[in-house]
Amino acid sequence: MSETGFAPFRITVCGIDELPGHCDVGVSHVLSILDPGLPPPPAFGSFGEHVRLDLRFDDIIDPIPGKTLPEPQHVDAVLAFGQELLAESPGAHLLVHCHMGVSRSTASMALILAQSRPDRDPAEALAEVVRIRPQTWPNLRILEIGDQKLGLDGKMVAAARDHYARAAKAEPQKARFFREVGRGREVEHLDLP
Template identity: 35%
Template sequence: MPLPDHKLIICGIPELPHHAMLGVSHVLSIIDTHEPRPPALDEFYDIDHELIRFDDVVAEYPGYEACAPHHIERLLDFGERAHARAGSHMLIHCHAGISRSQAAAGILMCQHAPGREEESFLRLLELRKHGWPNTRMVEFADQLLKREGALLRGLQAYRVALIAAKPHLRDVIRNIGRGHELPE
């Protein structure tokens, strides 16, 4: 099965105004629990908008709401709606366009392309020049889609390719406390 051919944009909140007039049909917002709805979303017209709130953490920490399976169920429901519309044009954003939105894009590309998980995650390299998808989100999606680790292997292939192209990111990832996610 080929990868879905929907147009896809990944960005952070500061970039939203640049995409408002590009014919986007579906917007997925994944933002922190206490972050206000970005006012720039008011510039998007006639869209299917899904707002999901959880913090960008990869484990349970006091004072933060980590991603849970019900968040990924909502993400997958959004993907079903976008997939059902011919010619859909999705925009996925989180705060910075680096972790949650990258994970969501990879998950949505995998959703209707079983067996193409590695290709789906490697496509992220073309869609956004930098990113480090949220592992917790991918773990839950892998379980919900019953892919037996295929999404996690796709994520690992992406990380290997990204670090090969940009080795300096190893230090950045370590400095943000996610060094355990680095490929060997």
């Protein structure tokens, strides 16, 4: 969880296994992003009253047969949820989660933060997510769609590419993993072995 000077609400990013640890911290809004067909995690029954948006799509960036690609309507839903949160922001606490709290959730949180602060560089929004969730590897397709919808002129995508380069330098195996699972566009600009 982070008290952030960046947004007018508290933020948390996590994976499914971490959800039980956030039941008693006053989460008011939850963005739950999981693979299609998965039910809401049982931990939500212990969260108390909260507003929740459930989205179901796979953690991919290009079409793969049998998988559900993040689509513009998913990003529209994320941004609309962020707007609703801003309208209620005094005292709000947003938790965004996906399976591991690394890719879909971090991309979505970065877009919500960028939307909440149009006066700031989108790279700062992504940096805030990385600050609270160092293992961040945001889903490029979500960021590409959101960058266009928010009129960021490619700044969020450029920030993501810079982040991938830093993350790959620190953990080359992570970059190789994403290349091997079909997310090569995220690392194509990097010199990987």
